[in-house]
Amino acid sequence: MDLWNTVFDAFAxxxxxxxxxxxxxxxxxxxxxxxxxxxxxxxxxxxxxQAHRALDLHPIPAHFFRFWLWLTTGMVTREWVAIHRxxxxxxxxxxxxxxxVTRGLSxxxxxxxxxxxxxxxxxxxxxxxxxxxxxxWIERKVxxxxxxxxxxxxxIVFMALFGAxxxxxxxxxxxxxxxxxxxxxxxxxxxxxxxxxxxxxxxxNITPLAFWIGGEELHNNHHTFPTSAKFxxxxxxxxxxxxxxRLLQFFxxxxxxxxxxxxxxxxxxxxxxxxxxxxxxxxYELMAxxxxxxxxxxxxxxxxxxxxxxxxxxxxxxxxxxxRWLPRDADRIPAQFLEALAAARSASPVLDKLVTxxxxxxxxxxxxxxxxxxxxxxxxxxxxxxxxxxxAELRAFSLRLRASRMMAMPV
Numbered sequence: 001m002d003l004w005n006t007v008f009d010a011f012a013x014x015x016x017x018x019x020x021x022x023x024x025x026x027x028x029x030x031x032x033x034x035x036x037x038x039x040x041x042x043x044x045x046x047x048x049x050q051a052h053r054a055l056d057l058h059p060i061p062a063h064f065f066r067f068w069l070w071l072t073t074g075m076v077t078r079e080w081v082a083i084h085r086x087x088x089x090x091x092x093x094x095x096x097x098x099x100x101v102t103r104g105l106s107x108x109x110x111x112x113x114x115x116x117x118x119x120x121x122x123x124x125x126x127x128x129x130x131x132x133x134x135x136x137w138i139e140r141k142v143x144x145x146x147x148x149x150x151x152x153x154x155x156i157v158f159m160a161l162f163g164a165x166x167x168x169x170x171x172x173x174x175x176x177x178x179x180x181x182x183x184x185x186x187x188x189x190x191x192x193x194x195x196x197x198x199x200x201x202x203x204x205n206i207t208p209l210a211f212w213i214g215g216e217e218l219h220n221n222h223h224t225f226p227t228s229a230k231f232x233x234x235x236x237x238x239x240x241x242x243x244x245x246r247l248l249q250f251f252x253x254x255x256x257x258x259x260x261x262x263x264x265x266x267x268x269x270x271x272x273x274x275x276x277x278x279x280x281x282x283x284y285e286l287m288a289x290x291x292x293x294x295x296x297x298x299x300x301x302x303x304x305x306x307x308x309x310x311x312x313x314x315x316x317x318x319x320x321x322x323x324r325w326l327p328r329d330a331d332r333i334p335a336q337f338l339e340a341l342a343a344a345r346s347a348s349p350v351l352d353k354l355v356t357x358x359x360x361x362x363x364x365x366x367x368x369x370x371x372x373x374x375x376x377x378x379x380x381x382x383x384x385x386x387x388x389x390x391x392a393e394l395r396a397f398s399l400r401l402r403a404s405r406m407m408a409m410p411v
Contacts, residue, residue, distance in 0.1 A: 018163035035176045041065040043214035054229040058253040070150035079120040082129035098186045108187035113178040189219035197224040198287030208237040215241035229256035265403045278404040291327025298323035318344040
């Protein structure tokens with residue numbers, strides 16, 4: 001009987017505290033480190049290095065990240081890379097594996113992991129989009145066919161070290177990636193936030209800083225420059241993933257392959273080939289800047305209507321719709337709003353001119369059957385019309401464009 005009591009007491013002690021008898025703060029610290037490493041493994045290895053080839057990783061950190069993902073997420077490199085590449089290739093179409101635009105925000109937030117597993121079973125997706133991923137012995141014999149074994153091993157380790165609390169820590173670890181990657185990034189990252197660039201989709205930067213998401217919160221920046229190893233582009237933004245890349249680079253364990261292009265402004269010169277190059281490379285930010293001018297024009301019309309006592313009338317609603325939708329590409333505007341937007345343009349010559357000039361500018365990088373010399377000539381004519389339009393915003397925009405030149409970013 002004494003033996004059984006001793007065994008029972010030992011088991012009760014282990015179940016309550018585990019082998020380490022760690023404090024609550026220690027358990028929390030371990031959980032934060034484990035989940036943070038999981039986020040880093042996704043953003044550095046799966047996303048930047050594998051899916052977009054923006055980063056070369058030394059075999060030591062690359063294999064650590066593969067092992068850690070197997071242990072803490074059960075995700076297969078080939079599946080994740082293929083699904084993410086397809087997301088970019090088919091962004092916000094019916095073929096996008098996890099778009100809140102086509103599937104609904106609640107579906108992506110609440111069932112994002114289900115969407116991932118469903119697409120992972122699509123052999124056509126895997127065959128078409130998974131080229132170049134690791135295909136060595138350990139990937140073929142361990143990580144891919146036995147992905148469940150890793151998370152099961154983590155459960156055993158957690159429970160051995162922390163007792164019954166280990167099961168809770170394991171459950172939080174298992175939920176970490178589905179909530180942040182499948183839900184927040186894929187869901188909110190195409191629904192809510194701010195936009196630095198008028199990228200051809202609804203991608204947004206959720207926040208300028210969220211270190212627990214590894215830099216993935218800067219989703220609009222990433223969709224604008226998907227092959228860049230660095231996600232932050234503004235001074236107020238912080239990409240912690242880039243900080244780790246620089247640390248690995250210092251020790252010779254990583255090498256960024258590409259960074260976002262940077263346009264610098266200097267002396268205002270006649271538009272030439274260099275101006276055209278800066279325009280094309282920086283087109284998404286220019287369209288966003290143009291969009292802000294359109295919003296200001298709509299805001300001025302709304303203020304005028306408010307002063308005239310016409311608030312909430314038909315014209316008021318038209319300009320509210322114009323403020324939201326006119327900065328977007330024409331094919332992104334819902335058909336039911338087109339009539340109201342046309343009415344708003346008819347009522348505001350300034351707004352109409354802004355839209356017209358923006359579309360003319362867009363043609364400078366969408367026409368592929370025109371020589372570079374002709375495009376430069378068209379750009380010069382556009383700048384002249386903008387500066388003679390009588391619209392201060394257009395003139396200032398043209399002068400700023402003529403002062404722009406591309407600067408190579410060191411890596």
